[in-house]
Each structure stands twice: as C-alpha cells, then as structure tokens.
Amino acid sequence: MPTIAGSEKSEEVSLLSEDTISTPKKLKSRQRIAVSNLRTPDKEVKQDSHENLAVDSLSDCLGSESRDEDQMRAVKEALHVSKAPSTIVCREDEHRRVFEFVKGCLDQQKAGSLYICGCPGTGKSLSIEKVVKQVGDWSKQACLPPVDTLSVNCTSLTKTADIFSKILEIVEPVKEDNCYSSPLHRLQSLFSQKQDSSSRMMLIIADEMDFLITKDRGVLHDLFMLTIFPFSTCILIGVANAIDLADRFLPKLKSLNCKPMVITFPAYSKDQILRILQERLMVLPYVAFQSNALELCARKVAAASGDMRKALSVCRSAIEILEIDIRGSPGPESQGPTPDNPVVRMDHMAAALSKTFKSPVVDTIQTLPQHQQIIICSAAKAFRGSKKDATIGELNKLYLEICKSRVISPAGITEFTNMCTVLNDQGILKFGQARGNKLKRVSLRVDESDITFALQGVRFFRNCLL
Amino acid sequence: MGKENPAEKALNLIRGRLCDPTFVFRPLSGPPDSNYSKLKFIVSTSITEGCNNSILLLGPRGSGKAAVLDLVVGDLMEEYPDSVTLIRLNGLLHSEDNCAFKEIARQLCMEHHLLFSKMASFDENSQFIIAMLRECGLAHKTIIFVLDEFDMFAQASGKQRLLYSLLDAMQSVTSQAVVVGISSRLDADQLLEKRVRSRFSHRKILFLPPSREEIDSLLEHLLSLPADSSFPSGYVTQFNEKIKNITSDTRFKDMLKTFLNANSTVNSLLKFIFRAVSSMNLESGLLSLENFKTALSSMLRQPKLEAVRADCSILELYLLVCMRRLEVKEQSSYNFISVMKEYKTIHDSFQTSDFYAQNVCLRAFEHLREREVICYAENRGQSQAGEYRPMKLLISASELHQGMRSHACCPAILLKLLDH
Numbered sequence: 001m002p003t004i005a006g007s008e009k010s011e012e013v014s015l016l017s018e019d020t021i022s023t024p025k026k027l028k029s030r031q032r033i034a035v036s037n038l039r040t041p042d043k044e045v046k047q048d049s050h051e052n053l054a055v056d057s058l059s060d061c062l063g064s065e066s067r068d069e070d071q072m073r074a075v076k077e078a079l080h081v082s083k084a085p086s087t088i089v090c091r092e093d094e095h096r097r098v099f100e101f102v103k104g105c106l107d108q109q110k111a112g113s114l115y116i117c118g119c120p121g122t123g124k125s126l127s128i129e130k131v132v133k134q135v136g137d138w139s140k141q142a143c144l145p146p147v148d149t150l151s152v153n154c155t156s157l158t159k160t161a162d163i164f165s166k167i168l169e170i171v172e173p174v175k176e177d178n179c180y181s182s183p184l185h186r187l188q189s190l191f192s193q194k195q196d197s198s199s200r201m202m203l204i205i206a207d208e209m210d211f212l213i214t215k216d217r218g219v220l221h222d223l224f225m226l227t228i229f230p231f232s233t234c235i236l237i238g239v240a241n242a243i244d245l246a247d248r249f250l251p252k253l254k255s256l257n258c259k260p261m262v263i264t265f266p267a268y269s270k271d272q273i274l275r276i277l278q279e280r281l282m283v284l285p286y287v288a289f290q291s292n293a294l295e296l297c298a299r300k301v302a303a304a305s306g307d308m309r310k311a312l313s314v315c316r317s318a319i320e321i322l323e324i325d326i327r328g329s330p331g332p333e334s335q336g337p338t339p340d341n342p343v344v345r346m347d348h349m350a351a352a353l354s355k356t357f358k359s360p361v362v363d364t365i366q367t368l369p370q371h372q373q374i375i376i377c378s379a380a381k382a383f384r385g386s387k388k389d390a391t392i393g394e395l396n397k398l399y400l401e402i403c404k405s406r407v408i409s410p411a412g413i414t415e416f417t418n419m420c421t422v423l424n425d426q427g428i429l430k431f432g433q434a435r436g437n438k439l440k441r442v443s444l445r446v447d448e449s450d451i452t453f454a455l456q457g458v459r460f461f462r463n464c465l466l
Numbered sequence: 467m468g469k470e471n472p473a474e475k476a477l478n479l480i481r482g483r484l485c486d487p488t489f490v491f492r493p494l495s496g497p498p499d500s501n502y503s504k505l506k507f508i509v510s511t512s513i514t515e516g517c518n519n520s521i522l523l524l525g526p527r528g529s530g531k532a533a534v535l536d537l538v539v540g541d542l543m544e545e546y547p548d549s550v551t552l553i554r555l556n557g558l559l560h561s562e563d564n565c566a567f568k569e570i571a572r573q574l575c576m577e578h579h580l581l582f583s584k585m586a587s588f589d590e591n592s593q594f595i596i597a598m599l600r601e602c603g604l605a606h607k608t609i610i611f612v613l614d615e616f617d618m619f620a621q622a623s624g625k626q627r628l629l630y631s632l633l634d635a636m637q638s639v640t641s642q643a644v645v646v647g648i649s650s651r652l653d654a655d656q657l658l659e660k661r662v663r664s665r666f667s668h669r670k671i672l673f674l675p676p677s678r679e680e681i682d683s684l685l686e687h688l689l690s691l692p693a694d695s696s697f698p699s700g701y702v703t704q705f706n707e708k709i710k711n712i713t714s715d716t717r718f719k720d721m722l723k724t725f726l727n728a729n730s731t732v733n734s735l736l737k738f739i740f741r742a743v744s745s746m747n748l749e750s751g752l753l754s755l756e757n758f759k760t761a762l763s764s765m766l767r768q769p770k771l772e773a774v775r776a777d778c779s780i781l782e783l784y785l786l787v788c789m790r791r792l793e794v795k796e797q798s799s800y801n802f803i804s805v806m807k808e809y810k811t812i813h814d815s816f817q818t819s820d821f822y823a824q825n826v827c828l829r830a831f832e833h834l835r836e837r838e839v840i841c842y843a844e845n846r847g848q849s850q851a852g853e854y855r856p857m858k859l860l861i862s863a864s865e866l867h868q869g870m871r872s873h874a875c876c877p878a879i880l881l882k883l884l885d886h
Binding site for chain 2 (some may be wrong): 076077080081082083119120121153155156158208211212241282307309310313316317320355356359360361363364367368369371396400404410411412413414419420424425426427428439445
C-alpha cells in the first residue's frame with residue numbers, strides 16, 4: 001500500500017511542472033477516490049474563469065494526499081497509550097490527595113505509607129509519575145533537601161527480597177564492610193538508630209505490589225514495617241489492583257494502628273472518558289472525530305470496564321478503519337469523505353467497537369464443518385439440564401442419534417474423537433483428565449445461547465436445538 | 467519414455483507446490499480485505515509510523531496462520547530491508563519465564579552480531595532486552611515478536627511475567643515493536659490476567675475456513691500446469707482440460723462436500739489433494755476421478771470397521787452380535803460367561819449350524835481383545851480371571867452393522883439378529 005500512495009504523489013509532482021490546462025486531468029483522478037465529492041465540478045468551473053484560484057486549488061489538491069497521511073499519523077500518535085498528556089484530567093482529586101500526603105510526610109520529616117488501588121487502566125501509574133515530578137519541583141522551591149526516588153516494578157524482581165537490596169543501594173550508596181546481615185536487617189538496624197540530620201527522605205514507589213506476596217507474606221509485611229521504625233526516612237507508595245490488599249495481607253499493621261492510607265482510583269465514567277479523549281484531541285488543529293462517535297465509544301467502554309487503554313485502542317482502531325476506507329476500493333459502498341477533512345463517523349466507530357468487543361466464537365461456529373456443528377449441538381442438548389459433562393462415548397451416542405434422524409452418514413468413532421480434539425483445541429469443548437481416550441469427560445465451554453445464535457440461520461439445526 | 471518424463475515432472479511440480487506454504491497462500495493475499503492485507507497493514511503502520519501494536523491471530527489448526535504471517539514478514543523484510551528484526555518464541559518450548567528471556571536475548575544477539583553468554587542471569591537478560599528495545603527504538607528499527615501457541619504462555623505460570631513485560635514495553639514511547647500472538651484457542655485473550663489484558667490492544671484476526679469459491683480457485687491454482695517450455699504444450703493443455711472436467715463433475719463436488727463436512731481447514735484439503743496426486747497413473751500422465759476417490763477413502767478411515775470387515779471370523783462375528791444384543795437388553799455390564807449364555811440361547815432358538823466349545827470361543831474372544839474391538843470395562847479387577855471381568859464393545863452399532871454387511875461371508879442370520 002505505501003507504494004501505491006507513492007506513485008500517486010509522483011503523478012502530482014510531475015503535473016506541477018506542466019501548465020494549468022492539465023489540472024482537469026488531476027481533478028478527474030480525485031473523482032476516482034471520492035465518488036460523492038460534489039466540489040470538483042465547482043472547482044472546474046472556477047478554474048476556467050480565474051487562473052489564480054486554479055493555482056490555489058492545485059496546491060490544495062497536491063498537498064491533501066500527503067496531508068491526509070500526516071493527519072492520520074498525528075491523530076494516531078495523539079491517541080497512543082504511550083503518549084502521556086501534559087496535564088491529567090479527571091484525576092485531580094486523587095492526584096491532590098497523594099500530593100498532600102507526600103507533602104505532609106516531607107514537612108514533618110516523618111515516614112509514612114500509602115496504598116493505591118484500582119482496576120487496570122485507571123491512571124494510577126500516570127498519576128504517580130506526575131506526583132513524583134511535582135514533589136521534585138516543590139521541594140526545590142521550598143528549599144528542602146532533594147528527595148531520593150526509587151520506582152520499582154515488582155514484576156522485574158527475580159526474588160521478592162531483592163527490593164530491599166534496591167532500597168539499601170539508595171539509602172547507603174557506599175557499602176560498608178558489614179556484608180553478613182541481609183539487606184533487610186541492615187535497613188532495620190539503620191532505621192532504629194538516630195541518623196545524622198543530613199539524611200534525606202526517600203520516596204519508594206512499588207508498582208504491581210501483589211507480586212511481592214509470597215506464601216508467608218513476609219516481604220510485603222517487612223516492607224510496610226520499614227515505615228514504622230522510629231527513625232525511618234522512607235515514604236512508601238504501593239500500587240496494586242486489589243482493594244483489600246492492606247486488610248488481607250497486613251493484619252499486624254492494623255493491630256499496631258499504623259494501617260497505610262488507602263486511595264482508590266475508581267474506574268472512569270462515560271463523561272470522564274469523553275473528556276480525556278477530547279483533551280487528547282485538542283492538540284490537533286482540525287476535527288478528527290465526530291462528537292457522537294466519541295460519545296458512543298465512551299459509553300461502550302465505560303459500561304464494559306472503564307479502562308482508558310481500551311478506549312484509546314478502540315479510537316485508534318476506528319482511525320485505521322477510516323484509513324482503509326479512504327485508500328480502499330472506490331466502489332459504491334464506500335462513501336468516501338471529502339479528501340480535505342477525513343472524519344471518523346459513527347459507522348467507523350461502531351465497526352471498531354464490534355471488532356474489539358465481539359468474541360470470535362459466533363463467527364467460528366458458523367463456519368465450522370457440518371459434523372463439528374452437529375457435535376456442538378449434541379453437546380448443547382446434553383448439557384442443558386443439571387448434567388455438565390459427559391464421556392466421549394455418551395456424546396457419540398447423541399451424535400449418532402442426530403445423524404440418524406437427519407439421514408446423514410455419521411463419522412466413525414476415530415474421526416469423531418479427532419473432531420472433538422479439534423474443538424477442544426479451539427476452546428469450544430473442554431476435555432477432562434482421563435487415562436483412556438474414551439473415558440475422557442467432555443464439557444462445553446461456550447454458552448448455549450451463543451450456539452443458538454450462531455446456528456439460528458441454518459434450518460438443519462433449528463429443530464435439533466429445540 | 468517420452469510420455470513418462472513429463473508425467474513425472476508434472477507430479478514433482480505439483481507435489482512441490484503442495485508442500486510450499488508460500489505458494490499455497492499467495493493467491494489469498496490479493497483481495498484487500500483478506501487476512502493477509504489486514505495483518506500487513508497493521509504491521510507496516512507500526513514500521514513506518516513507529517507506533518507499537520499487539521495482535522492476535524486466531525483460527526483452527528492448519529488454517530494457515532503461521533504461513534500468512536511468514537508471507538507478511540517476508541514481504542516486509544523485502545520492502546524495508548534493514549528496519550525489521552524478527553524474534554520467534556514458541557509456547558511449547560519457552561513458556562517458562564527464564565527460558566523465554568534467555569531465548570529473546572540470544573536471538574537479539576544473533577541478529578545484531580553480539581556475543582551471547584549462556585551464563586547470563588535473568589536480571590541481566592531482562593536489562594539487556596530493555597536496553598536493546600530502547601536502542602532499536604532510537605534507530606527506528608522495529609522488532610517483531612512472534613509468540614506461537616500464545617495460550618501456552620498465558621497458561622504456563624500464574625503470573626504471566628513474560629507477557630506482562632513485553633506488553634508493558636509496548637506502552638512506553640522509547641520502544642518500537644509489534645507483538646503478534648498465534649493461537650488456536652478462540653478465547654486466548656480471556657486467559658490473560660486482567661493487567662495483561664488491559665495492555666493488550668485487542669486486535670484479533672480470525673482465520674476462517676475458505677469458502678466454496680476460494681476452494682475452487684485454490685484447486686485451479688494448485689493443479690494447473692504452467693504453460694512454459696519445460697512441458698510439451700499438448701500435454702499441458704490435456705492435463706489442464708482433464709482437471710477442469712474433474713472439478714466440474716458433480717461426483718467430485720459430492721466427494722469434496724463429504725470431505726469438507728468433516729474437516730474444512732486448508733491443511734487437510736492440501737493433504738487430500740496430495741494423496742490424490744500421488745496416486746496418479748504415470749502411464750497416462752493425467753489425473754482421474756479414481757485418484758480422488760482412493761484419497762478420500764484413505765483419509766476418512768474407519769479402522770474398527772475394517773477390523774470387522776477384513777479380519778473377523780464368523781465365530782467372532784457371533785460373539786460381537788451377542789454382546790450387542792446384551793447391550794440392547796439394557797444389561798449394563800456383561801462378561802464372557804454371560805456372552806456365552808446369550809450365544810447358547812441364540813443357538814437354541816435359531817438352530818444355527820455353528821456352535822463351538824467354550825475354549826474355542828475364549829480364544830476368539832482374546833483375538834477380538836487384541837484387535838481392540840472389545841476391551842475390559844475397568845482396569846481394576848486385575849486379579850479376576852479373564853472370563854469374569856466385565857467387558858465392553860469399542861465399536862458402535864452402526865459401524866458393526868456396516869462392517870458385517872461388507873463382510874465377505876457373513877451369514878444372513880447374524881444381520882437379522884443384530885437388527886432385533
């Protein structure tokens with residue numbers, strides 16, 4: 001596809017050197033792309049009368065192909081997950097609370113612990129990064145000693161106890177000769193003695209903290225206990241998904257009355273998602289999305305999970321569908337938007353949403369070979385009541401019944417087992433554990449309503465599933 | 467002599483084509499909404515625009531997911547010679563995190579001609595990978611991670627560390643990479659942990675079985691001989707004519723329909739054509755409908771039926787019919803003694819000519835068990851003598867019926883007994 005665009009561009013460049021009489025040919029090629037483009041006749045009329053206008057429209061036409069691509073690229077970049085916006089909207093309240101907490105600890109030069117929880121994609125890591133920057137700026141302004149920061153993603157630790165050695169590296173950069181005690185003990189002894197006044201506060205951010213949970217819950221506990229020591233200098237912020245992590249895994253802290261403060265990041269609502277998307281798109285000088293398309297996306301994603309990454313991904317998917325629409329077949333189906341201002345409409349957004357949220361199961365069941373569809377029907381019929389699994393032999397009996405009633409020659413038992421294995425591979429059936437092949441217990445992984453929906457158009461199966 | 471060489475050459479050419487996935491899937495890459503172009507569009511936008519993406523290719527086994535991916539990667543490597551690095555991982559081999567990171571580091575070292583140390587620890591490997599991602603991002607080289615058997619990565623360890631780190635790297639601005647997962651499980655993305663699923667960009671490309679028109683064009687593409695000078699031209703036109711006649715024959719269409727009703731992936735179709743082509747008559751040098759018939763019967767095998775049809779003696783057939791009658795009478799478990807009782811009742815009521823002694827019947831029983839037409843119902847009562855252990859049939863009633871009908875000398879009375 002890039003090569004096709006390139007040849008069109010060269011066509012445009014060569015036309016620039018010719019005189020304006022050749023521009024009607026140029027405009028005809030425009031018509032190939034946009035069937036319902038009503039502007040071209042006007043341009044042609046204008047050109048015959050005004051030469052200056054012709055030059056303007058020529059440069060317009062020349063630029064728009066590459067301008068389209070640049071536009072698309074800029075929009076996609078603005079919507080990429082990795083591009084963090086400069087201001088964070090819809091999280092001001094939580095941001096402010098975290099910042100106040102850290103500021104309070106720094107003011108009193110005391111240690112503290114904070115636990116941040118929320119579903120994935122709710123802006124936790126993003127907010128923390130902003131808070132860290134803000135704290136750095138603020139401490140410089142308030143003429144306090146600079147704060148050391150340690151940002152650890154706990155998935156990258158081979159051993160959970162490694163986090164203590166990382167903390168120790170920052171607290172005590174010069175390693176003393178005392179290498180007999182573990183990093184944890186060293187930290188504990190350091191924090192139990194009075195430090196000299198030039199010691200600095202340390203901000204520890206532990207991302208994906210539930211990776212630190214081991215069977216004896218020791219590491220997580222010790223980490224939070226570090227903040228309780230009388231002369232401790234660390235401010236601990238833990239980030240995870242579970243809301244009750246602090247209650248479940250740190251009971252001792254509750255008894256000592258030093259439970260960490262908990263800030264929950266709720267999932268985004270529809271208005272919040274809409275606002276964030278609009279903020280991101282504000283950097284572009286043109287309108288790339290129709291407002292009702294954005295609203296549809298926000299509503300769907302908020303109803304599903306409130307996950308911002310998903311919303312961004314759906315929007316990028318919609319842009320790609322629009323791109324394919326512009327570049328693709330100039331048939332009567334694609335009503336191409338005017339080449340000057342491609343905009344994502346409701347139908348693009350609806351297509352992107354269905355691609356993301358639809359499960360491929362229904363499509364696959366509709367295109368399965370007939371015998372496999374019969375197997376799925378017999379399984380659906382068998383597991384309708386309280387029985388949830390059966391052996392392959394019993395399923396085979398049902399299958400033979402259906403085949404006999406429809407006068408189809410059934411497949412043999414070997415072929416039947418093979419087909420069941422294929423369906424198991426695809427995740428439609430589930431095999432239990434058993435030694436012999438015939439004794440394996442089979443259960444259905446797909447909902448019966450999905451099967452009925454998929455096969456409703458086929459007359460053959462309508463009676464089977466009654 | 468003159469006619470054999472072109473026939474052999476034609477056979478070799480067609481067989482070579484059938485075994486080459488790029489040739490088979492090349493015509494599917496034409497239409498703009500095919501899976502090939504969708505995949506190519508996503509991966510090439512990542513290369514040209516530098517944004518990160520993750521995709522999942524789903525479809526039953528043998529539907530050409532890996533083949534189409536190879537086609538796309540091959541084409542992209544030609545178009546952008548120095549900007550693509552390919553890293554391949556397989557869920558069956560590298561599902562463990564340590565193993566996977568080591569393999570990624572090793573492949574990266576090989577691509578960029580660095581020395582790889584087998585002694586590197588997990589930490590060093592992961593730091594190396596992060597550094598390489600950053601370097602490649604700065605140099606605008608895209609890394610394509612291909613994860614075969616994606617569901618194995620998701621199921622192997624509870625923590626899914628590898629998937630998390632790879633998909634997390636997609637979220638940062640400094641890296642330029644694409645993660646392509648290939649899986650036959652349709653719910654592969656439901657197996658992901660919620661953190662990992664949130665970072666995955668939910669693009670899925672579904673590989674469905676080909677439609678009738680696609681199959682017809684595929685057959686023509688695979689079986690037509692090219693009109694170049696290596697074959698005598700009369701032979702080529704004759705061959706292609708014959709192919710056209712065969713494919714438009716209704717009997718062939720019925721055969722194809724029977725085959726596709728059981729198994730509709732591209733891979734199984736290729737195996738079917740391969741077998742048909744291999745049984746081509748080298749004398750005439752042309753394919754015929756018989757070739758396809760033999761291929762079909764060899765692919766849709768029914769081994770138990772063949773065991774009954776070809777191998778069983780009349781006494782064994784009697785025993786099988788007795789067992790079937792006991793099953794019909796709702797006797798849930800039966801052993802050799804009860805089968806013998808049934809045999810005696812049949813002999814008494816119908817006055818059949820064959821009646822053998824118990825030890826002969828026992829030998830026949832053992833023979834059936836060796837052929838796996840019957841077996842012990844449970845494995846537990848090992849201490850009991852063979853005659854008292856419960857048995858069960860491993861062949862279904864319809865197969866038994868069919869086998870007996872096509873048996874060379876099955877007495878008519880047995881068929882009557884089976885039907886009652």
